[in-house]
Amino acid sequence: MSARFNPAAFRAFAAAIGQEWVMTGDDDRLAFADHFAADENKHLPSGALSPASAEEVREIVRIANRYKVPLWPISRGKNFGYGGAAPVLKGAVVLDLSRMKQIEVDRENGTVLVEPGVGFFDLYDYLQANKIPLWLSVPGNSWGSVAGNALDRGVGYTSYGDHASRICGLEVVLPDGDLVRTGMGAMQGSPTWNLYRNGFGPGWDAMFCQSNFGIVTKLGLWLMPEPEAVAGYDYEFDKPDDLGWAIDTIMPLRREGLIQQSPSIGNWLRSAAVMTTREQWTSDKGPLDEKVVTAIRERFKIGWWSVQIRFYGHLDVVEASMRVLDRAFDKQPILSKKPALWKRGDPPEGSPVTGVPVTFPLANANWHGGRGGHLGYSPVLPPRGDLAMDQFKRTYALYQKYGMDYHASFSMSERSLVNVNQLLYDKDDPGMMGRVDAMFRALVADAKSLNYGEYRTHIDYMDLVAGTYDFNDRALLRLNQRVKDALDPNGVVAPGKSGIWPKVMRS
Numbered sequence: 001m002s003a004r005f006n007p008a009a010f011r012a013f014a015a016a017i018g019q020e021w022v023m024t025g026d027d028d029r030l031a032f033a034d035h036f037a038a039d040e041n042k043h044l045p046s047g048a049l050s051p052a053s054a055e056e057v058r059e060i061v062r063i064a065n066r067y068k069v070p071l072w073p074i075s076r077g078k079n080f081g082y083g084g085a086a087p088v089l090k091g092a093v094v095l096d097l098s099r100m101k102q103i104e105v106d107r108e109n110g111t112v113l114v115e116p117g118v119g120f121f122d123l124y125d126y127l128q129a130n131k132i133p134l135w136l137s138v139p140g141n142s143w144g145s146v147a148g149n150a151l152d153r154g155v156g157y158t159s160y161g162d163h164a165s166r167i168c169g170l171e172v173v174l175p176d177g178d179l180v181r182t183g184m185g186a187m188q189g190s191p192t193w194n195l196y197r198n199g200f201g202p203g204w205d206a207m208f209c210q211s212n213f214g215i216v217t218k219l220g221l222w223l224m225p226e227p228e229a230v231a232g233y234d235y236e237f238d239k240p241d242d243l244g245w246a247i248d249t250i251m252p253l254r255r256e257g258l259i260q261q262s263p264s265i266g267n268w269l270r271s272a273a274v275m276t277t278r279e280q281w282t283s284d285k286g287p288l289d290e291k292v293v294t295a296i297r298e299r300f301k302i303g304w305w306s307v308q309i310r311f312y313g314h315l316d317v318v319e320a321s322m323r324v325l326d327r328a329f330d331k332q333p334i335l336s337k338k339p340a341l342w343k344r345g346d347p348p349e350g351s352p353v354t355g356v357p358v359t360f361p362l363a364n365a366n367w368h369g370g371r372g373g374h375l376g377y378s379p380v381l382p383p384r385g386d387l388a389m390d391q392f393k394r395t396y397a398l399y400q401k402y403g404m405d406y407h408a409s410f411s412m413s414e415r416s417l418v419n420v421n422q423l424l425y426d427k428d429d430p431g432m433m434g435r436v437d438a439m440f441r442a443l444v445a446d447a448k449s450l451n452y453g454e455y456r457t458h459i460d461y462m463d464l465v466a467g468t469y470d471f472n473d474r475a476l477l478r479l480n481q482r483v484k485d486a487l488d489p490n491g492v493v494a495p496g497k498s499g500i501w502p503k504v505m506r507s
Protein backbone atom coordinates (compact mmCIF):
# COMPACT_ATOMS: atom_id res chain seq x y z
CA MET A 1 0.00 0.00 0.00
CA SER A 2 1.21 3.53 -0.72
CA ALA A 3 -0.19 7.05 -1.13
CA ARG A 4 0.07 8.76 -4.51
CA PHE A 5 1.54 12.22 -5.16
CA ASN A 6 -1.36 14.67 -5.48
CA PRO A 7 -0.36 17.84 -7.40
CA ALA A 8 -3.59 19.71 -6.60
CA ALA A 9 -3.12 19.13 -2.88
CA PHE A 10 0.46 20.39 -3.06
CA ARG A 11 -0.74 23.56 -4.85
CA ALA A 12 -3.21 24.13 -2.01
CA PHE A 13 -0.50 23.50 0.60
CA ALA A 14 1.75 26.07 -1.13
CA ALA A 15 -1.05 28.62 -1.13
CA ALA A 16 -1.53 28.06 2.61
CA ILE A 17 2.09 28.15 3.86
CA GLY A 18 4.16 29.53 0.97
CA GLN A 19 5.83 27.61 -1.85
CA GLU A 20 9.25 27.74 -0.20
CA TRP A 21 7.98 25.55 2.68
CA VAL A 22 6.63 22.86 0.37
CA MET A 23 9.30 20.32 -0.59
CA THR A 24 8.77 17.80 -3.34
CA GLY A 25 12.12 17.42 -5.10
CA ASP A 26 13.91 14.05 -5.07
CA ASP A 27 16.63 15.40 -2.75
CA ASP A 28 14.01 16.78 -0.37
CA ARG A 29 12.15 13.50 -0.25
CA LEU A 30 15.39 11.62 0.38
CA ALA A 31 16.20 14.00 3.22
CA PHE A 32 13.10 12.67 5.00
CA ALA A 33 13.87 8.98 4.33
CA ASP A 34 14.89 6.48 7.00
CA HIS A 35 18.66 6.64 6.59
CA PHE A 36 19.23 3.56 8.76
CA ALA A 37 16.98 1.43 6.51
CA ALA A 38 18.33 -1.18 4.13
CA ASP A 39 15.86 0.09 1.53
CA GLU A 40 15.28 3.84 1.97
CA ASN A 41 12.73 3.73 -0.83
CA LYS A 42 10.32 1.56 1.17
CA HIS A 43 9.02 4.46 3.31
CA LEU A 44 9.86 7.39 1.02
CA PRO A 45 7.41 10.29 1.47
CA SER A 46 5.93 12.06 -1.56
CA GLY A 47 7.02 15.40 -0.13
CA ALA A 48 7.27 17.47 3.03
CA LEU A 49 5.64 20.59 4.42
CA SER A 50 7.12 22.87 7.03
CA PRO A 51 4.50 25.10 8.67
CA ALA A 52 5.42 27.93 11.04
CA SER A 53 2.45 27.92 13.40
CA ALA A 54 -0.44 25.90 14.80
CA GLU A 55 -2.78 27.89 12.55
CA GLU A 56 -0.81 26.75 9.49
CA VAL A 57 -0.93 23.16 10.76
CA ARG A 58 -4.72 23.46 11.04
CA GLU A 59 -4.98 24.74 7.49
CA ILE A 60 -2.78 21.90 6.23
CA VAL A 61 -4.97 19.36 7.99
CA ARG A 62 -8.11 20.85 6.42
CA ILE A 63 -6.53 20.63 2.97
CA ALA A 64 -5.33 17.06 3.68
CA ASN A 65 -8.93 16.09 4.46
CA ARG A 66 -10.18 17.75 1.31
CA TYR A 67 -7.72 15.85 -0.90
CA LYS A 68 -7.46 12.71 1.30
CA VAL A 69 -3.71 13.15 1.66
CA PRO A 70 -2.06 11.28 4.57
CA LEU A 71 0.37 13.33 6.70
CA TRP A 72 3.21 12.13 8.94
CA PRO A 73 4.01 14.65 11.70
CA ILE A 74 7.58 14.89 12.96
CA SER A 75 9.08 17.28 15.44
CA ARG A 76 12.71 17.06 14.35
CA GLY A 77 12.55 13.63 12.70
CA LYS A 78 15.66 12.23 14.35
CA ASN A 79 14.01 8.99 15.40
CA PHE A 80 17.04 6.93 14.35
CA GLY A 81 16.57 3.24 14.97
CA TYR A 82 12.77 3.63 14.76
CA GLY A 83 12.40 5.06 11.25
CA GLY A 84 14.02 8.51 11.35
CA ALA A 85 11.71 11.07 9.75
CA ALA A 86 10.05 8.58 7.40
CA PRO A 87 6.33 7.68 7.46
CA VAL A 88 4.97 4.17 7.85
CA LEU A 89 2.95 4.62 4.64
CA LYS A 90 5.06 5.22 1.56
CA GLY A 91 3.97 8.40 -0.21
CA ALA A 92 2.55 10.07 2.93
CA VAL A 93 3.54 13.73 3.27
CA VAL A 94 5.94 14.54 6.08
CA LEU A 95 4.70 17.39 8.26
CA ASP A 96 8.00 18.79 9.51
CA LEU A 97 7.34 20.96 12.57
CA SER A 98 10.97 21.89 13.14
CA ARG A 99 10.39 25.59 12.33
CA MET A 100 8.13 25.91 15.37
CA LYS A 101 10.69 26.70 18.04
CA GLN A 102 9.07 28.71 20.82
CA ILE A 103 10.26 28.09 24.37
CA GLU A 104 8.44 29.38 27.47
CA VAL A 105 10.07 28.53 30.78
CA ASP A 106 8.37 28.86 34.17
CA ARG A 107 11.55 29.25 36.17
CA GLU A 108 9.90 29.24 39.57
CA ASN A 109 7.91 26.05 39.06
CA GLY A 110 10.41 24.20 36.90
CA THR A 111 8.36 23.70 33.75
CA VAL A 112 8.74 24.45 30.07
CA LEU A 113 6.23 24.80 27.26
CA VAL A 114 7.92 23.89 23.99
CA GLU A 115 6.87 23.88 20.39
CA PRO A 116 7.80 20.72 18.46
CA GLY A 117 10.90 22.13 16.75
CA VAL A 118 12.75 22.78 20.00
CA GLY A 119 15.74 20.42 20.12
CA PHE A 120 17.49 19.27 23.28
CA PHE A 121 20.45 21.47 22.31
CA ASP A 122 18.14 24.48 21.78
CA LEU A 123 16.60 24.11 25.22
CA TYR A 124 19.96 23.44 26.88
CA ASP A 125 21.45 26.56 25.27
CA TYR A 126 18.39 28.60 26.25
CA LEU A 127 18.64 27.56 29.91
CA GLN A 128 22.38 28.20 29.98
CA ALA A 129 22.17 31.58 28.21
CA ASN A 130 19.45 32.77 30.57
CA LYS A 131 21.13 31.27 33.64
CA ILE A 132 18.02 29.27 34.52
CA PRO A 133 18.87 26.58 37.09
CA LEU A 134 16.80 23.80 35.53
CA TRP A 135 18.16 20.56 34.07
CA LEU A 136 17.09 18.54 31.07
CA SER A 137 16.81 14.82 30.76
CA VAL A 138 18.27 13.89 27.35
CA PRO A 139 18.32 10.70 25.26
CA GLY A 140 21.68 9.05 24.52
CA ASN A 141 21.72 10.67 21.10
CA SER A 142 20.31 14.14 21.69
CA TRP A 143 19.90 15.49 18.14
CA GLY A 144 16.15 15.12 18.43
CA SER A 145 13.41 17.25 19.90
CA VAL A 146 12.10 17.58 23.42
CA ALA A 147 8.50 17.09 22.23
CA GLY A 148 8.99 14.32 19.63
CA ASN A 149 11.07 12.23 21.99
CA ALA A 150 8.57 12.56 24.86
CA LEU A 151 5.65 11.76 22.52
CA ASP A 152 7.44 8.57 21.44
CA ARG A 153 7.95 7.68 25.14
CA GLY A 154 11.69 8.25 24.87
CA VAL A 155 14.03 7.85 27.80
CA GLY A 156 16.90 9.70 29.43
CA TYR A 157 19.26 8.99 32.30
CA THR A 158 18.41 11.37 35.17
CA SER A 159 15.55 10.96 37.60
CA TYR A 160 13.35 12.73 35.01
CA GLY A 161 14.26 10.07 32.43
CA ASP A 162 10.77 8.70 31.77
CA HIS A 163 9.95 11.61 29.48
CA ALA A 164 6.31 10.83 28.74
CA SER A 165 5.57 10.72 32.47
CA ARG A 166 6.81 14.33 32.80
CA ILE A 167 4.44 15.70 30.16
CA CYS A 168 1.94 18.13 31.65
CA GLY A 169 -0.48 19.66 29.18
CA LEU A 170 -0.60 19.54 25.39
CA GLU A 171 -1.92 21.67 22.58
CA VAL A 172 -3.10 19.45 19.74
CA VAL A 173 -4.47 19.90 16.24
CA LEU A 174 -7.05 17.14 15.81
CA PRO A 175 -7.40 15.31 12.49
CA ASP A 176 -10.37 17.51 11.52
CA GLY A 177 -8.40 20.72 12.15
CA ASP A 178 -9.91 21.53 15.56
CA LEU A 179 -7.46 22.83 18.19
CA VAL A 180 -7.59 21.46 21.73
CA ARG A 181 -5.61 22.04 24.92
CA THR A 182 -5.54 19.20 27.46
CA GLY A 183 -5.74 19.29 31.27
CA MET A 184 -5.95 22.74 32.82
CA GLY A 185 -5.15 24.23 29.40
CA ALA A 186 -8.78 23.58 28.51
CA MET A 187 -9.58 26.69 30.56
CA GLN A 188 -8.80 29.89 28.65
CA GLY A 189 -5.80 31.62 30.28
CA SER A 190 -5.25 28.96 32.95
CA PRO A 191 -2.08 29.62 35.02
CA THR A 192 -1.84 25.89 35.93
CA TRP A 193 -1.80 24.26 32.47
CA ASN A 194 1.72 22.93 32.93
CA LEU A 195 1.50 22.46 36.70
CA TYR A 196 -1.47 20.15 37.28
CA ARG A 197 -1.84 17.15 35.02
CA ASN A 198 -5.38 15.92 35.31
CA GLY A 199 -7.58 18.91 34.67
CA PHE A 200 -11.23 18.02 35.01
CA GLY A 201 -12.78 14.85 33.64
CA PRO A 202 -10.84 12.35 31.50
CA GLY A 203 -7.10 13.05 31.00
CA TRP A 204 -5.88 12.98 27.40
CA ASP A 205 -2.10 13.58 27.44
CA ALA A 206 -1.26 9.87 27.18
CA MET A 207 -3.63 9.46 24.24
CA PHE A 208 -1.30 11.48 22.01
CA CYS A 209 1.83 9.43 22.84
CA GLN A 210 2.82 6.82 20.21
CA SER A 211 -0.54 7.47 18.58
CA ASN A 212 -2.00 8.98 15.44
CA PHE A 213 -4.92 10.78 17.06
CA GLY A 214 -3.56 14.32 16.65
CA ILE A 215 -0.65 16.63 15.90
CA VAL A 216 0.93 18.17 18.98
CA THR A 217 1.81 21.84 18.55
CA LYS A 218 2.80 22.65 22.15
CA LEU A 219 3.98 20.36 24.94
CA GLY A 220 4.37 21.14 28.64
CA LEU A 221 7.17 19.31 30.44
CA TRP A 222 8.50 19.30 33.99
CA LEU A 223 12.22 19.96 34.35
CA MET A 224 14.48 19.00 37.25
CA PRO A 225 15.54 21.89 39.48
CA GLU A 226 19.34 21.97 39.36
CA PRO A 227 20.43 19.69 42.22
CA GLU A 228 23.00 20.71 44.80
CA ALA A 229 24.90 17.52 44.02
CA VAL A 230 24.97 14.44 41.83
CA ALA A 231 26.83 11.44 43.18
CA GLY A 232 27.05 7.74 42.44
CA TYR A 233 29.21 4.96 41.09
CA ASP A 234 30.11 3.45 37.76
CA TYR A 235 30.02 -0.27 38.57
CA GLU A 236 31.73 -2.96 36.50
CA PHE A 237 30.72 -6.62 36.71
CA ASP A 238 33.05 -9.35 35.48
CA LYS A 239 30.88 -12.20 34.26
CA PRO A 240 27.74 -12.58 32.16
CA ASP A 241 26.08 -14.30 35.15
CA ASP A 242 26.53 -11.19 37.30
CA LEU A 243 23.51 -9.67 35.56
CA GLY A 244 21.06 -11.60 37.76
CA TRP A 245 22.31 -10.63 41.22
CA ALA A 246 23.09 -7.07 40.07
CA ILE A 247 19.44 -6.57 39.09
CA ASP A 248 18.22 -8.16 42.31
CA THR A 249 20.51 -5.82 44.28
CA ILE A 250 19.47 -2.62 42.52
CA MET A 251 15.75 -3.27 42.03
CA PRO A 252 14.64 -3.03 45.69
CA LEU A 253 16.39 0.37 45.94
CA ARG A 254 14.74 1.46 42.73
CA ARG A 255 11.29 0.29 43.82
CA GLU A 256 11.42 1.98 47.22
CA GLY A 257 12.51 5.23 45.57
CA LEU A 258 16.07 5.52 46.91
CA ILE A 259 17.32 5.33 43.31
CA GLN A 260 15.18 7.65 41.21
CA GLN A 261 16.80 7.35 37.78
CA SER A 262 16.54 4.15 35.71
CA PRO A 263 20.00 2.53 35.81
CA SER A 264 20.85 0.77 32.58
CA ILE A 265 23.14 -2.28 32.73
CA GLY A 266 24.81 -2.70 29.35
CA ASN A 267 27.43 -5.04 27.94
CA TRP A 268 30.98 -4.24 26.76
CA LEU A 269 29.95 -3.46 23.19
CA ARG A 270 28.07 -0.36 24.31
CA SER A 271 31.42 1.33 25.01
CA ALA A 272 33.45 -0.28 22.23
CA ALA A 273 30.94 0.57 19.48
CA VAL A 274 30.94 4.32 20.14
CA MET A 275 34.71 4.64 20.52
CA THR A 276 36.14 2.19 18.00
CA THR A 277 35.21 0.23 14.91
CA ARG A 278 35.06 -3.53 14.61
CA GLU A 279 37.97 -3.76 12.21
CA GLN A 280 40.22 -2.27 14.90
CA TRP A 281 39.68 -5.48 16.86
CA THR A 282 39.34 -8.25 14.31
CA SER A 283 38.98 -8.99 10.62
CA ASP A 284 37.03 -12.16 11.41
CA LYS A 285 33.43 -11.86 10.16
CA GLY A 286 32.00 -14.44 12.58
CA PRO A 287 30.83 -13.87 16.17
CA LEU A 288 33.41 -12.00 18.28
CA ASP A 289 35.47 -14.55 20.21
CA GLU A 290 36.51 -14.38 23.86
CA LYS A 291 39.98 -13.02 22.97
CA VAL A 292 38.43 -9.97 21.30
CA VAL A 293 35.96 -9.44 24.15
CA THR A 294 38.82 -9.60 26.67
CA ALA A 295 40.92 -7.13 24.65
CA ILE A 296 38.00 -4.68 24.46
CA ARG A 297 37.34 -4.95 28.18
CA GLU A 298 41.02 -4.44 29.05
CA ARG A 299 41.34 -1.41 26.79
CA PHE A 300 38.29 0.36 28.26
CA LYS A 301 38.72 -1.10 31.76
CA ILE A 302 35.14 -2.31 31.79
CA GLY A 303 33.30 -5.39 32.90
CA TRP A 304 31.16 -7.77 30.88
CA TRP A 305 28.36 -5.54 32.17
CA SER A 306 28.56 -1.91 33.34
CA VAL A 307 26.03 0.33 35.07
CA GLN A 308 25.96 3.95 36.20
CA ILE A 309 23.93 4.73 39.32
CA ARG A 310 23.38 8.37 40.29
CA PHE A 311 21.61 10.25 43.09
CA TYR A 312 20.37 13.82 42.62
CA GLY A 313 19.55 16.41 45.28
CA HIS A 314 20.88 17.97 48.44
CA LEU A 315 24.43 16.93 49.26
CA ASP A 316 23.52 15.51 52.69
CA VAL A 317 20.76 13.37 51.22
CA VAL A 318 22.90 12.21 48.30
CA GLU A 319 25.71 11.21 50.67
CA ALA A 320 23.29 9.27 52.87
CA SER A 321 21.93 7.50 49.76
CA MET A 322 25.48 6.56 48.78
CA ARG A 323 25.93 4.89 52.16
CA VAL A 324 22.83 2.77 51.61
CA LEU A 325 24.07 1.83 48.15
CA ASP A 326 27.46 0.88 49.58
CA ARG A 327 25.78 -1.41 52.09
CA ALA A 328 23.67 -3.04 49.37
CA PHE A 329 26.75 -3.87 47.27
CA ASP A 330 28.95 -4.60 50.29
CA LYS A 331 29.11 -8.38 49.93
CA GLN A 332 28.56 -8.58 46.17
CA PRO A 333 31.36 -9.72 43.84
CA ILE A 334 31.75 -6.50 41.85
CA LEU A 335 34.77 -6.15 39.58
CA SER A 336 35.26 -2.45 40.32
CA LYS A 337 33.43 0.74 41.16
CA LYS A 338 34.39 4.29 40.27
CA PRO A 339 32.87 7.08 42.37
CA ALA A 340 31.40 10.14 40.68
CA LEU A 341 30.61 13.46 42.34
CA TRP A 342 29.39 16.72 40.82
CA LYS A 343 28.62 19.72 43.02
CA ARG A 344 26.81 22.92 42.13
CA GLY A 345 29.41 25.35 40.81
CA ASP A 346 31.51 22.61 39.14
CA PRO A 347 31.71 22.78 35.34
CA PRO A 348 29.03 20.66 33.57
CA GLU A 349 30.02 16.98 33.45
CA GLY A 350 29.08 16.76 29.76
CA SER A 351 27.08 13.57 29.98
CA PRO A 352 23.42 12.49 29.83
CA VAL A 353 23.49 11.53 33.55
CA THR A 354 23.86 15.24 34.27
CA GLY A 355 21.34 16.24 31.60
CA VAL A 356 23.82 17.55 29.02
CA PRO A 357 22.91 16.77 25.41
CA VAL A 358 25.44 14.70 23.44
CA THR A 359 25.68 13.14 20.01
CA PHE A 360 28.71 10.85 20.35
CA PRO A 361 26.59 7.63 20.78
CA LEU A 362 25.60 8.06 17.12
CA ALA A 363 29.10 6.79 16.35
CA ASN A 364 27.91 3.24 17.08
CA ALA A 365 26.35 3.20 13.60
CA ASN A 366 29.93 3.07 12.32
CA TRP A 367 30.87 -0.13 14.21
CA HIS A 368 30.91 -2.24 11.05
CA GLY A 369 32.01 0.57 8.71
CA GLY A 370 30.21 1.22 5.42
CA ARG A 371 26.87 3.02 5.61
CA GLY A 372 25.93 2.04 9.12
CA GLY A 373 22.71 1.87 11.04
CA HIS A 374 20.96 0.07 13.82
CA LEU A 375 17.61 -1.31 14.83
CA GLY A 376 16.40 -1.79 18.39
CA TYR A 377 14.15 -4.46 19.87
CA SER A 378 13.11 -3.70 23.45
CA PRO A 379 10.71 -5.99 25.29
CA VAL A 380 9.52 -5.21 28.83
CA LEU A 381 10.09 -7.84 31.57
CA PRO A 382 9.17 -8.18 35.22
CA PRO A 383 12.14 -6.82 37.23
CA ARG A 384 13.72 -10.10 38.38
CA GLY A 385 17.34 -11.17 38.03
CA ASP A 386 16.53 -14.77 37.10
CA LEU A 387 14.15 -13.65 34.32
CA ALA A 388 16.76 -11.18 33.05
CA MET A 389 19.35 -13.96 32.97
CA ASP A 390 17.00 -16.22 30.99
CA GLN A 391 16.21 -13.35 28.62
CA PHE A 392 19.92 -12.62 28.17
CA LYS A 393 20.77 -16.27 27.44
CA ARG A 394 17.98 -16.70 24.89
CA THR A 395 18.67 -13.45 23.05
CA TYR A 396 22.44 -13.99 23.19
CA ALA A 397 21.88 -17.35 21.47
CA LEU A 398 19.86 -15.58 18.77
CA TYR A 399 22.66 -13.06 18.20
CA GLN A 400 25.07 -16.02 17.78
CA LYS A 401 22.67 -17.85 15.46
CA TYR A 402 22.24 -14.82 13.19
CA GLY A 403 25.93 -13.85 13.34
CA MET A 404 25.37 -10.42 14.94
CA ASP A 405 27.44 -8.80 17.69
CA TYR A 406 25.65 -8.83 21.07
CA HIS A 407 24.76 -5.26 22.11
CA ALA A 408 22.17 -5.02 24.86
CA SER A 409 21.14 -3.35 28.06
CA PHE A 410 18.56 -3.77 30.81
CA SER A 411 17.07 -0.52 32.03
CA MET A 412 15.49 -0.62 35.48
CA SER A 413 12.35 1.41 36.01
CA GLU A 414 10.45 1.30 39.27
CA ARG A 415 8.58 -1.88 38.47
CA SER A 416 9.88 -3.23 35.17
CA LEU A 417 12.97 -3.99 33.10
CA VAL A 418 13.33 -2.83 29.51
CA ASN A 419 15.75 -5.04 27.58
CA VAL A 420 17.10 -2.88 24.74
CA ASN A 421 18.69 -5.12 22.08
CA GLN A 422 20.58 -3.23 19.38
CA LEU A 423 21.31 -4.77 16.02
CA LEU A 424 24.25 -2.85 14.60
CA TYR A 425 24.78 -3.31 10.87
CA ASP A 426 26.46 -2.16 7.69
CA LYS A 427 23.89 -1.35 5.01
CA ASP A 428 26.51 -2.12 2.36
CA ASP A 429 26.85 -5.73 3.50
CA PRO A 430 23.99 -7.59 1.76
CA GLY A 431 24.69 -10.81 3.69
CA MET A 432 24.33 -9.05 6.99
CA MET A 433 21.26 -7.07 5.88
CA GLY A 434 19.65 -10.33 4.81
CA ARG A 435 19.83 -11.54 8.42
CA VAL A 436 18.58 -8.40 10.20
CA ASP A 437 14.88 -8.77 9.40
CA ALA A 438 14.82 -12.48 10.24
CA MET A 439 16.60 -11.85 13.51
CA PHE A 440 14.22 -9.03 14.47
CA ARG A 441 11.24 -11.31 13.86
CA ALA A 442 12.90 -14.08 15.86
CA LEU A 443 13.34 -11.65 18.79
CA VAL A 444 9.67 -10.67 18.63
CA ALA A 445 8.57 -14.33 18.52
CA ASP A 446 10.91 -15.23 21.36
CA ALA A 447 9.58 -12.45 23.62
CA LYS A 448 5.99 -13.27 22.67
CA SER A 449 6.52 -16.88 23.77
CA LEU A 450 6.79 -15.42 27.31
CA ASN A 451 4.20 -12.71 26.63
CA TYR A 452 6.73 -9.89 26.88
CA GLY A 453 5.65 -6.89 24.76
CA GLU A 454 7.83 -4.24 23.15
CA TYR A 455 7.64 -0.64 24.42
CA ARG A 456 8.44 1.16 21.14
CA THR A 457 9.29 -0.02 17.67
CA HIS A 458 10.54 0.75 14.19
CA ILE A 459 8.01 1.77 11.50
CA ASP A 460 8.61 -1.53 9.63
CA TYR A 461 7.39 -3.60 12.55
CA MET A 462 4.48 -1.61 13.97
CA ASP A 463 1.83 -4.06 12.73
CA LEU A 464 3.86 -7.05 13.91
CA VAL A 465 4.37 -5.64 17.41
CA ALA A 466 0.77 -4.36 17.71
CA GLY A 467 -0.35 -7.88 16.80
CA THR A 468 1.44 -9.36 19.81
CA TYR A 469 -0.89 -7.42 22.14
CA ASP A 470 -3.55 -10.08 21.70
CA PHE A 471 -5.80 -10.14 24.80
CA ASN A 472 -9.40 -10.90 23.79
CA ASP A 473 -8.64 -11.17 20.10
CA ARG A 474 -6.72 -7.85 20.02
CA ALA A 475 -9.37 -5.81 21.81
CA LEU A 476 -6.89 -2.96 22.37
CA LEU A 477 -6.22 -2.65 18.65
CA ARG A 478 -9.98 -2.61 18.00
CA LEU A 479 -10.38 0.18 20.57
CA ASN A 480 -7.56 2.15 18.95
CA GLN A 481 -9.18 1.68 15.55
CA ARG A 482 -12.56 2.86 16.84
CA VAL A 483 -11.00 6.01 18.27
CA LYS A 484 -9.09 6.52 15.03
CA ASP A 485 -12.20 6.16 12.90
CA ALA A 486 -14.16 8.56 15.11
CA LEU A 487 -11.48 11.27 15.07
CA ASP A 488 -9.96 10.74 11.65
CA PRO A 489 -12.41 9.18 9.17
CA ASN A 490 -10.23 10.15 6.19
CA GLY A 491 -7.09 8.73 7.83
CA VAL A 492 -5.02 11.88 7.31
CA VAL A 493 -2.84 11.70 10.45
CA ALA A 494 -0.01 9.14 10.45
CA PRO A 495 -1.86 6.07 9.11
CA GLY A 496 -0.26 2.86 10.33
CA LYS A 497 1.41 4.44 13.38
CA SER A 498 1.62 1.87 16.20
CA GLY A 499 -0.33 -0.53 13.96
CA ILE A 500 -3.40 1.76 13.93
CA TRP A 501 -4.82 2.01 10.43
CA PRO A 502 -7.89 4.07 9.56
CA LYS A 503 -10.93 2.24 8.23
CA VAL A 504 -10.31 3.49 4.68
CA MET A 505 -6.95 1.68 4.64
CA ARG A 506 -7.77 -1.49 6.59
CA SER A 507 -7.98 -4.57 4.45
Ligand SMILES: Cc1cc2nc3c(=O)[nH]c(=O)nc-3n(C[C@H](O)[C@H](O)[C@H](O)COP(=O)(O)OP(=O)(O)OC[C@H]3O[C@@H](n4cnc5c(N)ncnc54)[C@H](O)[C@@H]3O)c2cc1C
Nearest residue numbers: 075076077078079080139140141144145148149154155216
Ligand atom coordinates in the same frame (compact mmCIF):
# COMPACT_ATOMS: atom_id res chain seq x y z
C1 LIG B 1 22.85 6.18 18.91
C2 LIG B 1 21.44 6.48 19.29
C3 LIG B 1 21.11 6.57 20.61
C4 LIG B 1 19.80 6.84 20.98
N1 LIG B 1 19.50 6.91 22.31
C5 LIG B 1 18.24 7.14 22.69
C6 LIG B 1 17.92 7.21 24.07
O1 LIG B 1 18.77 7.07 24.94
N2 LIG B 1 16.63 7.45 24.40
C7 LIG B 1 15.65 7.63 23.46
O2 LIG B 1 14.50 7.87 23.82
N3 LIG B 1 15.95 7.57 22.15
C8 LIG B 1 17.20 7.33 21.74
N4 LIG B 1 17.49 7.28 20.40
C9 LIG B 1 16.39 7.38 19.42
C10 LIG B 1 16.12 8.80 18.85
O3 LIG B 1 17.30 9.34 18.31
C11 LIG B 1 15.55 9.78 19.86
O4 LIG B 1 14.44 9.23 20.53
C12 LIG B 1 15.12 11.10 19.22
O5 LIG B 1 14.91 12.07 20.22
C13 LIG B 1 13.86 10.99 18.36
O6 LIG B 1 13.83 12.02 17.42
P1 LIG B 1 12.92 13.33 17.55
O7 LIG B 1 12.97 13.77 18.97
O8 LIG B 1 13.34 14.27 16.50
O9 LIG B 1 11.45 12.79 17.33
P2 LIG B 1 10.66 12.69 15.94
O10 LIG B 1 11.45 11.83 15.02
O11 LIG B 1 10.26 14.01 15.47
O12 LIG B 1 9.34 11.93 16.41
C14 LIG B 1 9.31 10.73 17.10
C15 LIG B 1 7.94 10.08 16.89
O13 LIG B 1 6.89 10.89 17.44
C16 LIG B 1 5.96 11.32 16.43
N5 LIG B 1 5.79 12.76 16.57
C17 LIG B 1 6.80 13.66 16.59
N6 LIG B 1 6.33 14.90 16.75
C18 LIG B 1 4.99 14.81 16.81
C19 LIG B 1 3.96 15.77 16.99
N7 LIG B 1 4.26 17.05 17.14
N8 LIG B 1 2.68 15.34 17.03
C20 LIG B 1 2.40 14.03 16.92
N9 LIG B 1 3.34 13.06 16.75
C21 LIG B 1 4.63 13.45 16.71
C22 LIG B 1 6.62 11.01 15.10
O14 LIG B 1 5.70 10.66 14.12
C23 LIG B 1 7.57 9.87 15.43
O15 LIG B 1 6.89 8.65 15.33
C24 LIG B 1 18.80 7.03 19.99
C25 LIG B 1 19.15 6.96 18.65
C26 LIG B 1 20.46 6.70 18.29
C27 LIG B 1 20.82 6.63 16.86
